Amino acid sequence: MRLIKRLAGGLKRFASASREDPSINTGCSEFEVNNWLISDFIVKKLVPLAGIHPYPLAELNLMVAAVCRLKPQQIFEWGTNIGKSARIFHEVGKHFRIPLHVHSIDLPDDAEHGEHPRSDRGYMVKGLRDVTLYQADGLVQAIELYQNNPGYKTLVFIDGDHGYESVLRELQGVIKSMPNANVLLHDTFFQSALAGYNVGPFNAIQDVLAASPGKYRVMSTNTGLPGMTLLYQL
Ligand SMILES: C[S@@+](CC[C@H](N)C(=O)[O-])C[C@H]1O[C@@H](n2cnc3c(N)ncnc32)[C@H](O)[C@@H]1O
Secondary structure (H helix, E strand, O other): OHHHHHHHHHHHHHHOOOOOOOEOOOOOOOOOEOHHHHHHHHHHHHHHHHOOOOOOHHHHHHHHHHHHHHOOOEEEEEOOOOOHHHHHHHHHHHHOOOOOEEEEEEOOOOOOOOOOOHHHOOHHHOOOOOEEEEEOOHHHHHHHHHOOOOOOOEEEEEOOOOOHHHHHHHHHHHHHHOOOOEEEEEOOOOOHHHHOOOHHHHHHHHHHHHHOOOOOEEEEEOOOOOOEEEEEOO
16 A cells, blocks of 8 residues: 555656746846746646647647746637637646636637537636636637736737638737737648648738838747747737
């Protein structure tokens, strides 16, 4: 019995990831995190919970790094789908003790969209107090909520409809109505055109950056699909 307890204790210690803040040189204008701390958390906590689909390791790394370094108090994300990204943001906040609330939005039940989750909507975040689900257009709902706390540090995660026009409208709307927000976008791989998949987000980002030079710095995972891009202001 004592041996079993010792083995269980050892396994628990092995699986526990450090809660040390991965942010580095926070007084500096450069983005830096401790990638070993973040990798440890991803391997031990996130992958067992969320797997590597649709967010492969490099994208999980960018999601965790963005939350740890930018420390948002509110995250607006769409679409919810099954709630995987919302759950990832919740887990990062909980683990690294970053107080944040995730507002996750998907389309109403009567909307026609090929990826609408129907009855599976948000099942990975059901019952979590720091995650609230909404059914509306993501941008419209996020702007309405943002106006309650415009001074909060804000992260927007855009992972809804991946058409060029949709992402362009969403990014322009964020810039106009949530000027202090940092923005993370999914499906942004620049070679998507060759792969015949989701070229919209990449092109929309290029056009928005050209129209607002100097507003954001850019960090992307660009080794392959699906790709993720962070537009940030430090
Ligand atoms: C690729 S899935 C998102 C995956 C999700 N982030 C996750 O981690 O499970 C795209 C989702 O965006 C939703 N969607 C599409 N257009 C939207 C819009 N304008 N507002 C809110 N949600 C939208 C779709 O219904 C679908 O559930």
